[in-house]
Amino acid sequence: MMKTEPSLSVKAFATIRFEGDALDPPSLDDLLRVRPTLSYGKGETYRIGRRGIEKTGLTGYWFLNTKTYLETSDLDAHVSFLTKMLTDSTAHPHRDHKFNRIKAVVDQASLEVLVTLFWIGRNGAAMPTVAPRFRSLIDTLRGGIETDFTITEGDPTSLEGRAA
């Protein structure tokens, strides 16, 4: 991941989702060793939002948003959190027992995997890039990565008095 000036990075987090009809949330909890932000099996009821809107799972879903665990606006830290969640060996994940068990569950249950990366920075910040090693990790799970990166212009009111 490309480093950007921390003061120019306003907000960042990452999400990961596993979904599929055969998904068993407790099994993924045990495997990933982290509590998800939201999870449910197909046909199970669950609640979202502070008003507790009740829904029924159209398919199984295991979803984690790193902002639950990290408050930093450093996107690298959020990606690192996901990497460590998926593998005990960041140097050689493809030879790692935990990662290979996750891959086996994904394959056997035909789960879809998607990572989303959110980052917003101020004018002058360098847009982040996705590290090839992380992309390879998600590729191995036949997963995808969606990026939602934005650079904001400064507050127009801050330009007051600067007109030539």
Next chain:
Amino acid sequence: MLDVPEEDVGAAIHSIKAAARLRGADNIVIYDNGDVTDARGEEIGNIYDED
């Protein structure tokens, strides 16, 4: 009009859509009270619920 900074709205929308199994390209509707619905009109969250 939402009384929330631009970056917070963007982050909230991303979080709500992801939790609702939506993708970036999926359409949503945001109401003045912060409620967010998917393209079918099903409520999927509220901007003010996201910190």
